[in-house]
Amino acid sequence: MTMEDSDALGWRSIADLVGDHPDAPVALIGAGLNERSLTPGRCDLGPRAFRAVLPRFSTYDVETGAELSTRIHDAGDLPLKALSPADAFEPVRDAVAGQGRRALTVLIGGNNAITRPGVHALGLAKGLSSAGLLTLDAHFDLRDTDQGLTNGNPVQALLEDGLDGRRISQIGLAPFANTRRAHDKAKAAGISVRTARDCRQRGLAAVATEELDRLSALCDVLYVDFDIDVIDRSQWPASPGARPGGVSAQDFFDAARVIGAHPKVRVVDLTEYDPSLEIGDLGSLTAGRWFCELLAGFETR
Numbered sequence: 001m002t003m004e005d006s007d008a009l010g011w012r013s014i015a016d017l018v019g020d021h022p023d024a025p026v027a028l029i030g031a032g033l034n035e036r037s038l039t040p041g042r043c044d045l046g047p048r049a050f051r052a053v054l055p056r057f058s059t060y061d062v063e064t065g066a067e068l069s070t071r072i073h074d075a076g077d078l079p080l081k082a083l084s085p086a087d088a089f090e091p092v093r094d095a096v097a098g099q100g101r102r103a104l105t106v107l108i109g110g111n112n113a114i115t116r117p118g119v120h121a122l123g124l125a126k127g128l129s130s131a132g133l134l135t136l137d138a139h140f141d142l143r144d145t146d147q148g149l150t151n152g153n154p155v156q157a158l159l160e161d162g163l164d165g166r167r168i169s170q171i172g173l174a175p176f177a178n179t180r181r182a183h184d185k186a187k188a189a190g191i192s193v194r195t196a197r198d199c200r201q202r203g204l205a206a207v208a209t210e211e212l213d214r215l216s217a218l219c220d221v222l223y224v225d226f227d228i229d230v231i232d233r234s235q236w237p238a239s240p241g242a243r244p245g246g247v248s249a250q251d252f253f254d255a256a257r258v259i260g261a262h263p264k265v266r267v268v269d270l271t272e273y274d275p276s277l278e279i280g281d282l283g284s285l286t287a288g289r290w291f292c293e294l295l296a297g298f299e300t301r
């Protein structure tokens with residue numbers, strides 16, 4: 001008997017909450033942007049792998065007693081095949097902005113270049129000056145843009161677009177995976193930077209909470225980029241940029257719950273998941289659990 005066949009035992013899956021629900025408070029968009037990754041791969045397969053795993057998650061959280069029931073509008077997958085980050089800008093921005101009435105829009109990447117148009121969608125109504133950005137990422141993503149947009153420079157591009165660095169928090173930065181120049185750029189821009197060690201020692205959720213509080217005082221609405229390479233490579237190997245020494249998957253889940261609960265968080269993305277690097281189903285199961293945690297947090301708003 002598969003889990004999907006086991007209705008008689010009361011199994012209800014997260015996948016049952018996802019569908020054509022025009023009035024749902026949460027929207028899901030697949031954004032499998034794959035071009036101009038610094039490490040070429042198949043991040044375009046992320047949305048499909050993510051959707052496929054959802055039937056394996058129950059709506060019941062045995063640790064809190066919560067039964068998830070939030071309806072999620074499935075806005076489908078964007079046709080981004082072979083598009084550069086520059087050409088994907090408008091389709092991604094407009095798709096996210098089109099869900100603007102939702103309390104929360106979840107963008108499943110795709111490489112990290114989806115973050116820039118996602119933030120722009122959030123700022124469309126009032127301009128970028130209303131928006132803030134929190135990244136959970138091993139990297140600054142502050143590489144120069146003179147060679148064009150890549151998955152290594154969405155934050156740099158946003159600074160150049162006019163996003164005030166003081167409205168950016170970056171947590172989970174990994175040692176020996178970034179340059180001094182990028183760190184200096186972050187400091188000069190006023191970005192709040194928290195290292196992987198800080199996050200491991202204090203807990204990613206605690207650090208995320210502090211940074212959300214800081215950003216909330218400055219911003220009307222917040223965007224959160226969950227780049228999975230913040231996680232220790234042993235726990236999510238299907239990520240080109242992940243290294244040993246990252247945060248734990250459990251920490252990532254705990255952070256997703258507090259972030260999902262925050263009322264100013266309006267758009268989140270999950271980036272850099274490359275299913276072609278998958279070992280078994282480790283990455284897809286981690287992505288699915290992340291989504292459950294996000295929803296569990298959301299239901300406490």
Ligand SMILES: N=CN[C@@H](CCC(=O)O)C(=O)O
Nearest residue numbers: 038039112139151152240241
């Ligand atoms: N967002 C990811 N940034 C990484 C690149 C990951 C890769 O494609 O290897 C970086 O800038 O180093």
